[in-house]
Amino acid sequence: QKEVEQNSGPLSVPEGAIASLNCTYSDRVSQSFFWYRQYSGKSPELIMSIYSNGDKEDGRFTAQLNKASQYVSLLIRDSQPSDSATYLCAVNWETGNQFYFGTGTSLTVIP
């Protein structure tokens, strides 16, 4: 059974702080990893993808992947109230090209 797990939160951080979101997955045979942001009542939008171990930075966002420990994280620097949303972790396993999503972590950035 392939699983993707996230802490549901809610996670609250003050404006300007670093928000750290974590995701673990159950199968070592994994191919690619994604973070999506979903505002209330809206559909998920892609923030970042990461394929190899290490860090990947895009503006205020940094994704970190550690395949040996089977976790992927998302850091949001200088958090803004507009970052308040649910963040979904998704894993695409090598076989079958099927995405598995975590249930999401709710983030609130307090002004």
Add this chain to the structure above:
Amino acid sequence: KAGVTQTPRYLIKTRGQQVTLSCSPISGHRSVSWYQQTPGQGLQFLFEYFSETQRNKGNFPGRFSGRQFSNSRSEMNVSTLELGDSALYLCASSLEWGTDTQYFGPGTRLTVL
């Protein structure tokens, strides 16, 4: 480039009825996936279509079916609706099957009374 579009955006049906949802992928994208999102279960994969063929199927009953047309547009059908089918149904498109970046449409909110 226009994004993924889904119609209708909202639907209200009663138990036992059937419903058809439509999805038009991003121009040039040939793979379409469908998901069901509920507060308790999160995003759950329904099925994926590429070149008019179902390539993957999630763990949903046979009441859920879909198809894809030659222009890559896709439809999803749910027959004999149950209360538990109330959810946000999301369509996502990607360039090719095996291409792993998916882009979501706005979703269809289905309410079953």
